[in-house]
Amino acid sequence: MAVAELEQLELNVQGMTCESCALHVEKALEKVEGVRGVRVPGWESGRAEVTAASNVTDEELASAVRDAGYRAQIERRKPLESRSAGNGRADGGYDLMVIGGGSAGFAAAIKGAELGFNVALVEAGTIGGTCVNVGCVPSKTLIRAMEQFHLAGEQRFRGVRTTAGHLMWPQVVDQKDKLVSEMRQSKYADVLAAYPEITYIKGRARLTGDNGVQINGESFTPNKIVIATGAHPWAPPIPGLRAAGYLTSTMVMELRELPDSLIVLGGNAVGLELAQTFARAGTYVTLVELLPRIAPFEDEDISAALTGYLEGEGMRVITGFETKKVEKRGERFYLTGSHAGEEVVLDAEQLLVATGRRPNTADMGLEEAGVRLERRGEVLVNDRLQTENPDVYAAGDVLGEDMFVYVAAYGGILAAENALVSAGRVYDTSTIPRVTFTDPQIASAGLTEDQAREEEYEVQVSTLPMAQVPRALAAHDTRGLIKLVVDGTTNRLLGAHILAPEAGEIIQTAVLAMRFGITVEQLRETMFPYLTNVEGIKLAALGLEKDVALLSCCAG
Template sequence: MNHIHINIQGMTCTGCEEQIAVALENIGAKHIDANYPRGDVTFKLPKNVEIETAKKAIDEAKYQPGQAQILQRQEKPILDDGADYDFLIIGSGAAAFSSAIKASETGAKVAMVERSTVGGTCVNIGCVPSKTMLRAGEINGLAQNTPFSGLQTSAGPADLAQLTEQKDELVTQMRQEKYIDLIDEYGFDLVRGEAEFIDDKTIQVNGQSITAKSFLIATGAPPDIPAIPGMDMVDYLTSTTALELKEMPKRLAVIGSGYIATELGQMFHNLGTEVTLMQRSERLFNTYDPEISEAIGEALIKEGLNLITGVTYLRVEQKAITKNVYIEVNGEEQVVEADQILVATGRNPNTKALNLEAAGVKTGKKGEVQTDEYLQTTNNRIYAAGDVTLGPQFVYVAAYEGEIVAGNVLGLTKRKIDLRFVPGVIFTKPSMATVGLTEQQAKERGYDVKTSVLPLDAVPRALVNYETTGVYKLVVDTQTRKLIGAHIVSENAGDVIYGATLAVQFGLTIEDLTNSFVPYLTMAEGLKLAALAFDRDVSKLSCCAG
């Protein structure tokens, strides 16, 4: 089959993409990828079907086909003269492994360079360890404070050393099974050491020069430390070292209020620590819809965390037995005393040691690698993916980008990244999840929008759980009634958001949501109830009338 690319005029929405796909399927095309923002379609066409037939099918679907191109596919890439590898990847996280696996499957000769622990942030110091510790904290918190009056539950002091040991065992197991074992399975090389570019074709590792046709920079982003006076004189925690503690701090001061700050802050609170969250802005998650940030703020305060907003950090000092954070709020100086300080103010790209200037690769203000829509850097043989680009910092985005890079590097595809429909989840309790546009973003992009804001006490599952702090907010294009954004604060919001993601991605309307079946007494029912709330008062419906 020939791999075809055609530019198309006239596509304006995901429904247009579907019409193009149906038209091409009818003539036998496979693996169709129509994309209205970039105005093109790629697909595979049987060799006995002419390209003109495909263009005619598009024309008959009322769209205007433009230039067509046959994409060349290399079944097995051929090395440059004298090059050691087809594809060399710096880093060993999600983007790196996704890219290495796809490239290796084509027969390319692939190497991966790692200076530290294989597996990157997620499995070692991010998603896996934090989420298992969050679950431990959640269980302990429920034991201490159940909403059910007929239960007698309690919890003794948390043994943090034992919890950390169990967490470390899980991390070791998953690192071995999901990363290290795959190196031999797919047959690519692992080079231990720190990589430094010598020129755009060569890196040096432990004094050894290694050449490659193409490179992927996937070195991630470690915690960022703010320039607060005295910070360099204080023994502070980061998201990494906080998960290595063996003893519970009595008081924890958290500098920052993003997802790491709130997740770890709530975890320590649930395990018995007095926690104070401090943030510069006037509300939590100020880029989110106000109803969403207000709901999560209310939940954290209700649970007993201290939240200070509108903070200006003055200095940090380490005393004999305490660490003090001096802040200014509304013109008045305050001091927050703590046994430990957790710094959770974002992340910085890991690029300082790479000597990217020698390879002609430009970086941004924070050192992030600058890429185009194909994830290509300013050097056309070098790509970058994952957190090192300061894009959405999710492991699934990194893996998606790594796979795209492998295809583009080896000439198998020429794909642009499309991050319009990336869901995000914050694993607090209640959790927070979002996909698509906020109300403000939609208005800034010219949409005439309607919104539905459904309090969690309108969702039957929340009522039976006796946990009603939260909200569902839907953002809809008034003209088409298509869902363009969904934002949730509730139990299991991270699971519910997948349904909303599909609805946003594939252009479902309010009627599509209200006419669908949804299991009763699930948090997913909140999506349908929020959709019904556009046109009726859901408080006047019987329990399962939705």
Template sequence: MKKYRINVQGMTCSGCEEHVATALKNIGAANIETSFHRNEATFELPDDVMIETAQKAINEAKYQSGDAEVIETHDAPVLGDEGDYDFLIIGSGGAAFSAAIQAVEYGAKVAIIERGIVGGTCVNVGCVPSKTLLRAGEINHLAKSNPFLGLATSTGKVDLEKLVEHKNELVASMREQKYEHLIGEYGFELIRGEATFVDEKTIEVSGRLVTAKRFLIATGASPSIPDIQGLRDVDYLTSTSLLELKQLPKTVAVIGSGYIAMELGQLFHNLGSDVTLMQRSPRILKEYDPEISEAVTKALTEQGIHLITGVTYDRIEASGDLKQVHISVDGEKKVIEVEQLLIATGRKPNIEALNLNAANVNIGSKSEIVVDDFLNTSNPRIYAAGDVTMGPQFVYVAAYEGRIAADNAIGGLEKKVNLEAVPGVTFTSPSVATVGLTEEKAKAKGYEVKTSILPLDSVPRALVNRETTGVFKLVADSKSLTVLGVHIVAENAGDVIYAATLAVKFGLTVEDLRDSLAPYLTMAEGLKLAALTINKDVSKLSCCAG
């Protein structure tokens, strides 16, 4: 018995769902679920019924069947007898643990290889440590300059060493609970050491040769260092080393202005450092819609962060205990002199020690491991997931991919990765959240688009918070008004974006958002207001989006 998901076009109501379900039931399908919102049907078929039979039944019911994929099977794992392990995973982050847990549930013999600290980037040097320090910075900033008249708040000297110590305690606790403890809980093996492929089915680790039926490479990524004259000759910080500083620097320069640069730059600004953000491109967040870039630029500038765009880096020099960054902007030479220099210009895949040539695994132009829609590499034994493939670099994407890799490698399924509705959040203040297509990308895909741009000062929650720098933007198909993308700059944007993700994923329309109830005086109400104002003047609406 296999479970399938099939795209079905032409369903417009619950009655259509019943017609499709009846057609599938008549050919022996079971556990049928149909959805006209998602344009799909899921169902189980006996092994002697071909998926083509289901597609034909749907077509004969006057609907249009599309692509089908296997999403679950009740058969035993499709593996041979060779190898020390069924599934050997290199890395121990989100993708690795998700894959290991899923593979164990299939009954596979699984081992994880880790050369350093268990848990990968997120819990050790990424999401968890940075976000807890960001929260500390936000509290310090609000205490120094809250927006309410009549409320007196103040701050003392920041003890960065104590903050970092407290952060490390949280990291250690979460690493133990969410990673190390699970190794014994699920019964897979941890092998310590550096993994190197000897051939297509053998790895050497700590002098030991290990073979497996299937492999997963989930080694993540690490900070990429640009080629700037003199940079290698000075002490600089990365997103990893900056989180271990014990003394708060008076001045910090950040090369780069992606999400890592902005988050960590604002962190040190909020703790009391004088911060300069620099980047080569003419605007920050260049891959985002211009309205998002403009709102973030305004917010950072209002807060007192120095932002320099269109930079050419000439050289970097040491001057005593200071660093001098020599730059050119519009032909004008400038020197930025600071105590600490943070390099935040992107990340590169961790593949150096793997000897992928021996395994016949192809890499791409950015040294990423190239995978197909099923996360299979050029070697059919080997899969890859997470940041090492240079897809969306979020731990939840890595975990999602790890599970799919295990389903395909061990479960024998043929699941495709679907990253069309991946939410992304930048944890600045205000935060930035986005999902789906930008206006430019929607047009490039051939859509005629209609947009709604709602300034944050039209959202009641922002008014009562007295924090009104930001924006909501909806991108919709002009004909069907299907929501193609949502982009937000606002406090708690990361919480709001989940509702927007569901709208994009399941093909909701602007009318669906307008007809939904949104609680008054929440930031989520901005999503409904943006839908309401796609063809109305927001100033002519009542205070509670009536």
């Protein structure tokens, strides 16, 4: 659709009383055929801003709002502010250039194509970005494989005898690599063929000022630019570390021979997942974390419980460890550090550094083009993902926080819509679900108990051991807990924190409750299927007013 066919409309909306109302209005308007973008700037505003095709009638919009339980009147509509070019520019150039071919980049490019614009997608490395190539897909494949291997050696049920047998690690790695290759082809390379509006350019892009870009010596002037170049593993400046060498999360998953011992430096999500994976494969793993606890950004109860489970599997966990230097002597790595006021020396055959990631923004000419970078190289954006250069937007890991593939995709779509049709969508990450794929998994969203108290909410907390969940009892696996943090004033969820097998399959119920303002009372009144782990959400909600141990099955 050409820009000339789009209009900007402003609606007066009556009946909104909370943020959930604003979301309901947004969703109702987004469902109208021909609507390209919707923004409700807070329920208090009583307004909705819509970008829509010119053939969308006032009545269609008003009716959609009315069906959602509110009232709307169109106050003004005008043609979308024209740009120097839209889809089909006379000079054959691009309306949008997306730099980075990962999740955020593909989402932005596809959205631009869906809106009818000419898009260039630029990638310097391997198509697909972090997740499919060196992140989510390969790591979760190895995690699940080693979970199966571990379970084969468990004896949870009487009369069932299984043994782990011999692990053929190279075959596990081969299968992982095959899946990565297949998904890279089917979910990225093949997808491009479905969008003739997208031109794929292989090369390294550098901004040259305003909206200028240079790639492989050729100059381009796209109307808008989205930076989606992702991030890379980062290692702290520990004396001797660079000289000694070390494994990154990418490199460790490429090992075709299991090390006898492994030190993992970093006790957050990536370090935890890979540490347990290799421990279950038979490697003696020492997990080292600088902060006082592993999973340091999760609820403290979650961190404490997970520590016990990992140690129970034979891992050594050391927190509050400050690494002073790293050496390699012969075929072994030696870490010297301080712990509890004493000098400690750790040694292992291999060293994995999993201390976080940093955005890929170096040598791109960003600051020269008016794009401001923060201390760690992250791109500074406003709540519409626009940089200080009005023609440049950014999305994904390059923002330096919330480095999840689904957040990147969400940001890519939003950035493209805001850049191309001035949709005015606000980047909202207040209810992001987070999952760490240990076993049991960590899944959380919203505020922890400590964070809620710091923000001076009237906090109520319910903590339910998984031993109170019938599904866990039937599975003979009662590891973990479910913790709900509630605003005692509104009776709404502020946060949910779960440690349980497949916790990632449970958390979305709590996310929906937080996003749409569902109260704890409404959760309690909702029917949850019996003998499912997600029933634990309801039981935890009941735990705010009852002793769950005194209830019969399904009784509320």
